[in-house]
Amino acid sequence: MSSSDATTSVPAASLTDAGFVAPAETDILAGVLADITAALGGNVNQALTTPQGQLAQSETAIIGDCNDRILSVFNGIDPRTASGRMQDAIGFIYFLTRNTGEGRADFEYRRQNSVGANSQGMNASVLGSLLSVPGVTDAYVVDNQTSQDTAIGGVAVSAHSIYCCVAGAATSASIGLAIFQKKSPGCGYTGSVSVTVQDPAAVYNGNGPFYSVKYDEATDTPIYFVVQIVNSSSVPSNAASLVQSAIVSAFTSGEETVRPRIGGTILAGRYYCVVGALGDWAAVEEITIGTTAEAGEMKVGLNINQAPSISAANITVELV
Template identity: 45%
Template sequence: MEQRRVSASSSTAGTTSVPAPTLTSAGFVAPAESDILTGALADMNAALGGNASTALSTPQGQLAMSFTAALGDAYDQMLALFNGVDPDRAQGRMQDAIGNLYFLSRKGASATGLGDFACTVTGAVACPAGSIALYQSVPGLTGITNPAAGVNGAEEEGRIAFEKRRAASVAANAMGFLGALNGAVRAVAGVTDAYVTDNSTAQTQVVGGVSLAPHSLYVCVNGGADADVALAILRKKPPGCAYTGATTVTVTDPDSTAAVPLRYDVSFTRATPTPVYMTVTLGSSATVPATVEQDVRAAVLAAFAVDTSATIGGTLYASAYYAAVAALGSWARVVGITLGLDPSPTGLTAQLAMNMVPTMEAATIAVVLG
């Protein structure tokens, strides 16, 4: 459809067959580049007297394609800008800007760690069972080992993880309810995961596989220094509430106005690294490479590192790993994937208790050719 456009600074008017973008209830809608090209060719033809060839190999065809590419790119940039102000779609620098409104900065890559030990290299560094050994002799230290796999570190906080933490940070401005505690604990430096719940009854209750004392607060956390985690809890918990937790830290209330600063014992739970086992069954064929086990394990571990369900108390789904394995090539014909917390997994889902944080290593991934 031909459009008539009038200049605001003059009385001249022009027409074009190039469709314009629209703003609808669904947002900014750019015309298809194929429609832009059709309109540009029509404009070229009209400008040349109406008898010009519209073949793309002609000079006018080449000009029309260049115009289309430039206009299409401009619309793409406009769409990226509009999406950038929406917290659900923002990424990169635009998402950082939204985070700044909440005084949040994106978390950088973290190191693999357990207890008082941490990897000096940041990122998703694997820590398989038995892989840690004494590198340099230290007086009084005869050896180091890790009987179980450590919790992997993480790459720089991604778009989805950052938005989830930003949303949680809104609740962190309050006090006394679970969302505030969760947001405050997750904001502690080094914390990679947290789970917060409570038992508001007068009886002991088992929730998510954990026994909670009456009228108690339960916080399970992975990463961060004990003192920092305890202080974050103290600042947000309601007064008079008991704790359920195996780690207890004595904290001095920094906001106390008493002549002698008040000290409190704060208890919480450190998440237990829990191995997740997986069996990947593939169809056997002559095209399956000799490196099939290494390839599948690498693909699964990469997918596990970005699985947003792989959290404290989370539910893991076997279906989340199909695409990663299938992407290895046409030879990767997935017959089935099972996973669980048992070395011989048979389930399609794996439910972790709310004191467990999942781990995975190459040794817990079995590859079977059926």
């Protein structure tokens, strides 16, 4: 390549069926060095310690940073990986705004389920509607289609009724309306909380009939952890607080594999990587969980009226 050619040896990024693909920075560096060599007439010392080598590294870093930023934009418009302001923008498409204190995974969970809120008469319709209520942090919806009272997920659900369990700080009026507007006509309710709802349909001109809607407020269920770390000279003095913070963060705002919800099953094994990611010193011997301080189980199954909670005080760290 001559210095007058309007070409470059730097490999270009590309858009493929798999998305945006950026070249490796080692290949970018090789291309930049080739360009500099050609521009200076050839036979240039390409050692990175030379002035031209330093310039080549700087140019490579600039190109690499630009590619990284383009990649972040592409990732930002994918609901599966979007975060921060880009995820907020996706949420606005669904008329959703982020609740105070929820993370990327929680917001995406609400967005996914909000799609069902566009439908009517299905459990997914009610669930999506509930998760769109300001203040609702989690919900569970199931119905009993049989003619007899039936135990479902540890809860007795009346015949031909829908059961809704809600966690968070939303008003009973907003929860009741969200349920009423999406459940099928004639369907009964099961729940310990009763709220009177007026049918808001415009056809009634403000004089719609009143209905009694029932639902349950989720029972806060603390989850306890016992984490055993192999003792060594590399274990820091604040190991316990580091482990506690990592588990609390994953438990409350982590991805779906570790973020427990109403009626879910919590696996102790999901948290090995969470602790192990703290560093080489965090060699996990064992992690057990439970609903009491003994925390001697490998998994905990929650009823559909239980919302799991976590606090650092309920996480015991042992050096073994």
